[in-house]
Amino acid sequence: MVDGNFIASVDIGSSKIVVLLAELKNNRVEVFGYAQASSDGVRCGVVENAKKVAKVIEKIKEEIVENYGTDFQHVSVNISEPNLKVLNQSAYTHVPSGRVRDSELDTVFKIIESMAKTKMPDNHQTVNNIIHHYTLDANPEPVNQPLGKKADNLGVSIHTVSASNHHVEAVENSIYWSDLGLSSIVPNSMASSEPCLTQDEKDKGVCLVDIGSGVTDLSVFKQGGVFYSSSIQFGVEQVTQDISEAFNTSFQEAERLKIEYGQTQVKLGADTLIKFQQIDDSNYYYLSHESLIEVIRQSYLELFKMIRTKLNNQNLYRSLKSGLVLVGGGAKMTDCDKLMHSLYKKKVKVGRINTELISAKYEWLGPEYACALGLLLFGLDDSKSEQQSSGKNSFLGKMGFIKGFKFL
Numbered sequence: 001m002v003d004g005n006f007i008a009s010v011d012i013g014s015s016k017i018v019v020l021l022a023e024l025k026n027n028r029v030e031v032f033g034y035a036q037a038s039s040d041g042v043r044c045g046v047v048e049n050a051k052k053v054a055k056v057i058e059k060i061k062e063e064i065v066e067n068y069g070t071d072f073q074h075v076s077v078n079i080s081e082p083n084l085k086v087l088n089q090s091a092y093t094h095v096p097s098g099r100v101r102d103s104e105l106d107t108v109f110k111i112i113e114s115m116a117k118t119k120m121p122d123n124h125q126t127v128n129n130i131i132h133h134y135t136l137d138a139n140p141e142p143v144n145q146p147l148g149k150k151a152d153n154l155g156v157s158i159h160t161v162s163a164s165n166h167h168v169e170a171v172e173n174s175i176y177w178s179d180l181g182l183s184s185i186v187p188n189s190m191a192s193s194e195p196c197l198t199q200d201e202k203d204k205g206v207c208l209v210d211i212g213s214g215v216t217d218l219s220v221f222k223q224g225g226v227f228y229s230s231s232i233q234f235g236v237e238q239v240t241q242d243i244s245e246a247f248n249t250s251f252q253e254a255e256r257l258k259i260e261y262g263q264t265q266v267k268l269g270a271d272t273l274i275k276f277q278q279i280d281d282s283n284y285y286y287l288s289h290e291s292l293i294e295v296i297r298q299s300y301l302e303l304f305k306m307i308r309t310k311l312n313n314q315n316l317y318r319s320l321k322s323g324l325v326l327v328g329g330g331a332k333m334t335d336c337d338k339l340m341h342s343l344y345k346k347k348v349k350v351g352r353i354n355t356e357l358i359s360a361k362y363e364w365l366g367p368e369y370a371c372a373l374g375l376l377l378f379g380l381d382d383s384k385s386e387q388q389s390s391g392k393n394s395f396l397g398k399m400g401f402i403k404g405f406k407f408l
C-alpha cells in the first residue's frame with residue numbers, strides 16, 4: 001500500500017517474517033527496504049498467536065524506520081489457510097444506455113457478491129476478488145476495461161477467494177496490533193505467483209508451488225486466471241526433522257547439514273564423509289553424504305506425492321501444460337526441480353522473479369521472497385484503485401485495478 005509513494009508488504013511465514021518497502025518508478029516496483037526476523041506464533045503457515053506475530057512485526061518495523069528513515073502505515077499481507085476456497089463465477093447485466101457505465105459494473109459486482117455468499121461456507125469471508133475478464137454482448141473476446149464501451153450486455157468473470165473467519169481475523173489482528181493498517185490480504189501462493197508466472201503459462205495451465213518451512217501453498221492457473229488454491233500443512237522443516245531423527249542430531253545441526261550439503265539426487269563420483277555432531281554429545285562423527293541425500297530425497301518425495309494427490313483429487317493434474325513452478329525456501333534445495341520432474345514427467349522449474357516488474361538487490365530476489373515481492377504488486381493494485389476509484393466502494397476499485405495491473 002502506498003504511503004506517500006511507498007508500498008509495503010509483510011510476509012508472515014512459519015520460519016521468518018519479512019517486511020519489504022518499495023516505490024513505483026517508471027511502471028516498475030523498486031524495492032529499497034528490507035528487514036526480517038525469526039517468526040513467532042505461526043505454525044504450519046497459520047497464525048496461532050496474533051500477539052506474538054504482532055510483536056515480531058513491530059520489531060521489524062522499528063528496524064526499517066531506523067535503517068531507512070522511512071515510516072510506513074499500510075501493508076499487504078499473506079494468508080495461508082488449509083480451507084481456502086476459490087469460486088469462479090460469471091455475472092451478466094443489460095446495458096440500457098448502449099454504453100457501459102459505472103452502474104452496470106456495480107450491478108455485476110453485486111450479483112457476484114450475492115452469488116458468492118450463497119456458495120461459500122457459513123464461517124468464511126471473502127479475502128480477494130480478482131477479475132478474470134469482461135465480455136461485451138455475445139462476443140467471447142475478453143475485454144480488460146469495459147467502461148464507456150458500446151454494448152447492450154455486459155458480462156464479468158471473477159475469481160472470489162474466501163477463507164475462514166478466524167484465520168482472517170488472526171492475520172488482521174497481527175497487523176492491527178503492530179500498529180499498522182491493512183490494505184489487502186492475499187493467499188500466499190497467489191502472491192508468490194504474481195512476480196513469477198507469465199501470462200502464457202497462466203493461459204496454458206500451470207501450478208505455482210510455494211514450498212515453505214511449515215506449509216506448502218499451491219495455486220493452479222488455467223485459461224489465464226487462478227482456478228484453485230490450497231495448502232498442505234507440510235513444509236521443509238520436516239526435511240530437517242527427518243535428518244535430525246536419521247542421524248540423532250539437534251534440529252540446528254540437521255538444518256546446517258541440510259543447507260550446507262543438501263541435494264535431492266546423488267551425483268556420479270565417490271561418496272564423501274561429512275563431519276557432524278550428535279545431540280548432547282561433544283564428540284564428532286561422520287556420515288556418508290549419500291545417506292544424507294537419501295533422507296532428503298525421501299522427504300521431498302513424500303511432499304511431492306502429497307502435492308500430486310491434491311492435484312489429482314481436483315482433476316487438475318492433466319491441465320498443467322506449462323508444468324509446475326517452485327518457489328519458497330524449500331525450492332532452494334539443489335535439484336529438487338529435477339526430482340519433481342522425474343516423478344511427475346512434467347515441466348518443472350524454480351521460479352524467477354520478473355525483474356521487469358520488480359527490481360531489488362540480488363539477495364532479495366530469491367525464491368523465498370516470492371511471496372513478499374508478490375504482495376507488493378497487490379499493494380500496488382490497491383493503491384491505484386484507491387487513487388482512481390474515489391467515491392466508489394473499495395470492492396469495485398480493487399477489482400478493476402487488480403486486473404488492470406496485469407497489463408502494465
Ligand SMILES: Nc1ncnc2c1ncn2[C@@H]1O[C@H](COP(=O)(O)OP(=O)(O)OP(=O)(O)O)[C@@H](O)[C@H]1O
Pocket residue numbers: 012013014015016017039044045080211212213214215216235236237240255258259262328329330332333334368
Ligand atoms: N539453500 C537452501 N537449501 C535448502 N533449503 C533451504 C535453503 N534455504 C532455505 N531453506 C529452507 O527453506 C525453509 C524456509 O522457507 P521459507 O522462508 O519459504 O519459509 P516461511 O515462509 O518462513 O514458512 P511458510 O511459508 O512455510 O509459512 C527452511 O526450512 C529452510 O531450511
Ligand SMILES: [Mg+2]
Pocket residue numbers: 012013014210212213328371
Ligand atoms: Mg512462506
